[in-house]
Amino acid sequence: MSRRGFSLIGVTHFIVLIIAILSLPLDVSCQDEDGASSGDSTNPASLSLFVELIYNQMSNYTKIFEPEIKKNLGFCITNVDADWNRAFNFSDNLEFLTACMQKTNDFPQRLCTAAEVKFYFSNFYEQGRQKANYLKPNKNCNLTSFPNGCEPGWACSVGKNQKVDMKNSKDLPARTEDCRSCCEGFFCPKGITCMIPCPLGAYCPSAKLNSTTGTCDPYAYQIPPGKANHTCGGADIWADVTSGSDVFCSAGSYCPSTTQKLSCSHGHYCRMGSTSEERMFL
Numbered sequence: 001m002s003r004r005g006f007s008l009i010g011v012t013h014f015i016v017l018i019i020a021i022l023s024l025p026l027d028v029s030c031q032d033e034d035g036a037s038s039g040d041s042t043n044p045a046s047l048s049l050f051v052e053l054i055y056n057q058m059s060n061y062t063k064i065f066e067p068e069i070k071k072n073l074g075f076c077i078t079n080v081d082a083d084w085n086r087a088f089n090f091s092d093n094l095e096f097l098t099a100c101m102q103k104t105n106d107f108p109q110r111l112c113t114a115a116e117v118k119f120y121f122s123n124f125y126e127q128g129r130q131k132a133n134y135l136k137p138n139k140n141c142n143l144t145s146f147p148n149g150c151e152p153g154w155a156c157s158v159g160k161n162q163k164v165d166m167k168n169s170k171d172l173p174a175r176t177e178d179c180r181s182c183c184e185g186f187f188c189p190k191g192i193t194c195m196i197p198c199p200l201g202a203y204c205p206s207a208k209l210n211s212t213t214g215t216c217d218p219y220a221y222q223i224p225p226g227k228a229n230h231t232c233g234g235a236d237i238w239a240d241v242t243s244g245s246d247v248f249c250s251a252g253s254y255c256p257s258t259t260q261k262l263s264c265s266h267g268h269y270c271r272m273g274s275t276s277e278e279r280m281f282l
């Protein structure tokens with residue numbers, strides 16, 4: 001598949017995935033009946049329940065949202081079901097999700113809702129399919145208030161134990177509490193305060209400040225001027241492959257998950273965006 005093809009199909013299925021995730025009763029899987037913190041995600045049973053819910057319901061949600069996605073994004077979708085699995089089946093490696101749940105303690109309060117995902121992608125595509133350099137001012141990030149979570153690679157919480165209506169696709173939730181770095185395996189664009197999972201084939205580690213260039217490697221963003229106390233966060237963009245390849249697993253490497261990058265071994269080849277290595281025919 002061409003790079004561009006992967007990218008467009010990726011965006012489409014990515015949105016479908018997000019909507020599928022958002023449509024699930026997250027608080028069931030991440031919160032105990034007795035109201036224990038949603039941070040009790042070390043419990044393997046709740047984690048596998050979360051995953052099971054996703055996979056059981058996913059195919060149905062794709063059908064519900066396919067027309068809307070076609071209308072809004074104007075993509076030509078040839079085969080939703082076939083391409084889906086390749087980009088967004090995380091079932092083989094859920095370590096990134098476990099790690100994020102353990103690190104944040106309030107994972108469901110940091111995950112973008114349908115409204116936020118829509119806001120991001122509609123801005124993204126309004127700009128002529130270019131990389132979104134900025135999003136419109138909104139409830140959480142605007143000219144009068146721009147908390148750290150609005151910066152690239154950062155996100156905030158709606159508040160611990162606050163319920164979020166993940167399915168609400170109209171109103172952005174107020175999300176400006178406890179802003180922190182984006183988890184590995186997720187991306188946090190500038191101008192919104194939530195996290196979106198990276199698709200498979202992407203490599204979304206935490207950024208490290210390159211003191212020579214001043215950028216947060218491997219991404220292109222910098223520590224915002226005037227915020228000396230700020231640090232590099234996680235990924236800030238899921239690179240549209242046409243506008244930059246920061247986030248994709250580079251050629252010569254493969255990324256079995258969005259937080260792992262391994263070198264292609266002898267006798268194998270790895271295209272950009274690979275999740276596994278291919279044996280060469282000799």
Ligand SMILES: *[C@@H]1O[C@H](CO)[C@@H](O)[C@H](O)[C@H]1NC(C)=O
Nearest residue numbers: 053055056057058059060061
């Ligand atoms: C999917 O949709 C079909 C038909 O509408 C329904 O019978 C089935 O129970 C649904 N499955 C899930 C997991 O929601």
Ligand SMILES: *[C@@H]1O[C@H](CO)[C@@H](O)[C@H](O)[C@H]1NC(C)=O
Nearest residue numbers: 055056058085089090091092
């Ligand atoms: C995801 O991949 C696993 C194995 O890699 C497979 O068993 C499972 O059916 C896939 N899930 C979906 C929804 O296709």
Ligand SMILES: *[C@@H]1O[C@H](CO)[C@@H](O)[C@H](O)[C@H]1NC(C)=O
Nearest residue numbers: 138139140141142144145176
């Ligand atoms: C600007 O953001 C702050 C919080 O970050 C919010 O309280 C305020 O309502 C926003 N203003 C507008 C005009 O959206």
Ligand SMILES: *[C@@H]1O[C@H](CO)[C@@H](O)[C@H](O)[C@H]1NC(C)=O
Nearest residue numbers: 209210211212213214215217
């Ligand atoms: C900083 O970036 C430059 C240019 O991309 C690169 O050559 C250099 O190795 C980077 N430094 C570190 C410490 O990664």
Ligand SMILES: *[C@@H]1O[C@H](CO)[C@@H](O)[C@H](O)[C@H]1NC(C)=O
Nearest residue numbers: 148179226227228229230231
């Ligand atoms: C810088 O960050 C630290 C740790 O988050 C905080 O305690 C301190 O007050 C901050 N300083 C300023 C000037 O914002």
